[in-house]
Amino acid sequence: MPSNLDPHVLVIFGASGDLAQRKLVPAVFELFRGGYLPEKFALLGASRTDFTDEAFRNKVIFENEHFKSDGAKEEEIKAFSEKLFYQDLATYDGEKDIKALADRLKKLDKELGVGRNYIFYLSTPPKLYSTIPAALAKAGLNNNQDAWARLIVEKPFGYNEQSAIKLNREIQEHFPENTIYRIDHYLGKETVQNLLVTRFANGFFEPLWNRNYVQSVQITAAETVGVGSRGGYYDESGAMRDMVQNHLLQVLAHVAMEPPIRADAPSIRNEKLKLFQSLRPITKKDVKTHVVRGQYTEGITSEGKEVAYRDSPGVPEKSKTETYVAMKFFIDNWRWAGVPFFVRTGKCLPLKLTEVVITFKNPPQAIFAEYDDYAMSCDNQLIIRIQPDEGMALEFGMKVPGEGFRVKNVDMDFFYRDLTKNDVPEAYTRLLLDCMKGEPTLYARGDSVEAAWAFVDPILEAWEKDEVPLYSYPAGSWGPLQADALWSGGLGNGWRNPTSSLTDRKHYTKQ
Numbered sequence: 001m002p003s004n005l006d007p008h009v010l011v012i013f014g015a016s017g018d019l020a021q022r023k024l025v026p027a028v029f030e031l032f033r034g035g036y037l038p039e040k041f042a043l044l045g046a047s048r049t050d051f052t053d054e055a056f057r058n059k060v061i062f063e064n065e066h067f068k069s070d071g072a073k074e075e076e077i078k079a080f081s082e083k084l085f086y087q088d089l090a091t092y093d094g095e096k097d098i099k100a101l102a103d104r105l106k107k108l109d110k111e112l113g114v115g116r117n118y119i120f121y122l123s124t125p126p127k128l129y130s131t132i133p134a135a136l137a138k139a140g141l142n143n144n145q146d147a148w149a150r151l152i153v154e155k156p157f158g159y160n161e162q163s164a165i166k167l168n169r170e171i172q173e174h175f176p177e178n179t180i181y182r183i184d185h186y187l188g189k190e191t192v193q194n195l196l197v198t199r200f201a202n203g204f205f206e207p208l209w210n211r212n213y214v215q216s217v218q219i220t221a222a223e224t225v226g227v228g229s230r231g232g233y234y235d236e237s238g239a240m241r242d243m244v245q246n247h248l249l250q251v252l253a254h255v256a257m258e259p260p261i262r263a264d265a266p267s268i269r270n271e272k273l274k275l276f277q278s279l280r281p282i283t284k285k286d287v288k289t290h291v292v293r294g295q296y297t298e299g300i301t302s303e304g305k306e307v308a309y310r311d312s313p314g315v316p317e318k319s320k321t322e323t324y325v326a327m328k329f330f331i332d333n334w335r336w337a338g339v340p341f342f343v344r345t346g347k348c349l350p351l352k353l354t355e356v357v358i359t360f361k362n363p364p365q366a367i368f369a370e371y372d373d374y375a376m377s378c379d380n381q382l383i384i385r386i387q388p389d390e391g392m393a394l395e396f397g398m399k400v401p402g403e404g405f406r407v408k409n410v411d412m413d414f415f416y417r418d419l420t421k422n423d424v425p426e427a428y429t430r431l432l433l434d435c436m437k438g439e440p441t442l443y444a445r446g447d448s449v450e451a452a453w454a455f456v457d458p459i460l461e462a463w464e465k466d467e468v469p470l471y472s473y474p475a476g477s478w479g480p481l482q483a484d485a486l487w488s489g490g491l492g493n494g495w496r497n498p499t500s501s502l503t504d505r506k507h508y509t510k511q
């Protein structure tokens with residue numbers, strides 16, 4: 001089927017960098033292979049490195065170890081490479097440079113008929129996120145008559161609420177909000193989108209999805225890797241800015257928001273904003289009891305021996321940056337009043353996995369309690385595995401055959417791999433396609449990014465003032481033990497620390 005996308009040019013600023021090579025160009029190739037790209041399409045890389053078109057094609061395609069696609073034919077790869085071009089810049093925002101870029105775009109249109117619709121992808125260091133749009137506007141590239149111009153902005157979007165507000169204002173001066181696509185690759189994950197389908201395409205979850213039946217909600221995003229060579233970036237960021245403010249709060253919004261009136265961008269984004277606005281602020285005084293931060297020391301992970309975070313390249317010797325965060329908070333609305341939410345993420349943990357666990361309340365009377373270990377073994381939980389082993393498991397108690405009423409937990413499970421034989425598309429592939437279509441639902445809106453920062457800012461401020469301890473944990477462990485105390489006061493069984501499989505349920509940090 002021919003593509004129904006408008007002809008356009010995707011301009012990637014920072015095209016010589018890691019993201020372009022590892023994620024963006026391979027994602028565009030998948031769209032090309034799938035027949036999604038319009039016939040009239042070009043990808044124009046732009047950065048300061050001195051490449052010719054050919055050298056750029058070699059770097060991001062022919063010599064790119066990340067550019068592999070099962071069953072891709074040589075002719076396909078060659079045909080794709082012919083759609084790639086490169087413009088070198090002395091600076092990213094100089095008048096002369098952007099004029100040269102504009103001339104190149106005109107030339108591409110003249111030679112290939114790719115038209116004047118543009119996507120500008122900011123894959124540069126964040127300090128350029130406001131100056132490039134201003135330079136594009138000066139050259140009139142933000143506002144082509146009879147054509148569209150869209151801007152994709154990478155993370156991090158701001159450093160705190162104030163800087164995010166400032167960045168929004170600066171970009172919005174040149175690009176209207178409906179042309180700004182703030183990327184959060186977690187929103188491109190099929191399983192994160194499936195949270196909405198699970199909740200809103202099925203009748204039976206909704207009556208249970210509230211304070212009357214839910215005891216607690218926990219979200220874990222664990223990584224086995226350390227900071228590797230990203231120490232310079234990571235030490236300025238830390239787990240709260242790198243994972244919680246964006247990815248994990250977006251997952252939370254999908255789990256907890258009210259039903260949108262339609263499955264379109266304004267409806268879904270309005271509900272997410274409302275959800276962020278309903279988060280009960282963790283005031284500075286509460287940070288100690290609601291949030292635990294940690295930093296890994298040396299240890300053994302599934303990746304091998306890991307040096308301490310402070311000994312990683314680019315990390316200062318006395319760094320106080322957190323590589324682990326665990327937090328407890330509440331959502332002040334009718335649906336969730338009184339239900340504790342727990343979120344944690346960390347580097348150098350035992351497993352790479354992201355999952356959401358909804359724990360339902362026990363029945364009002366434990367009539368089988370006299371039969372041995374009922375109280376310990378019966379958990380009513382819905383475990384939603386975002387990655388890997390994507391799927392869901394519903395756990396509940398059943399009678400063990402034989403005398404009496406011994407109850408044992410069993411599970412019903414579903415694995416994404418049983419739903420489709422096709423590979424689940426990479427997040428960047430889906431997100432780029434959506435931007436090409438002009439579909440912003442899976443991108444973050446400016447106001448909700450600000451609201452997410454407003455929630456995490458007091459915590460970051462308390463940390464900066466060193467008002468709460470930074471605990472250490474050995475690489476390869478589940479993080480500081482102090483995180484278990486967040487569950488004290490009868491809030492539940494604690495963190496689910498699975499081994500590997502979705503249906504492994506024997507590892508709770510009991511209180």
Ligand SMILES: NC(=O)C1=CN([C@@H]2O[C@H](COP(=O)(O)OP(=O)(O)OC[C@H]3O[C@@H](n4cnc5c(N)ncnc54)[C@H](OP(=O)(O)O)[C@@H]3O)[C@@H](O)[C@H]2O)C=CC1
Pocket residue numbers: 014015016017018019020047048049122123124125126154155156
């Ligand atoms: N890599 C990843 O996995 C992820 C990256 N991101 C975000 O995407 C953006 C790009 O990431 P990534 O490709 O890893 O970054 P890189 O550090 O590789 O930078 C991209 C390009 O920007 C240019 N650049 C680097 N430093 C400077 C500087 N000080 N001033 C001007 N230009 C500079 C370089 O190109 P040249 O010298 O040729 O101009 C470089 O190739 C970043 O904002 C990052 O936060 C977000 C999520 C994941």
Ligand SMILES: O=C1O[C@H](COP(=O)(O)O)[C@@H](O)[C@H](O)[C@H]1O
Pocket residue numbers: 223242243354
């Ligand atoms: O944005 C980021 O995400 C990755 C984790 O992404 P995932 O898709 O592999 O779960 C994280 O490693 C990185 O530090 C962060 O910048």
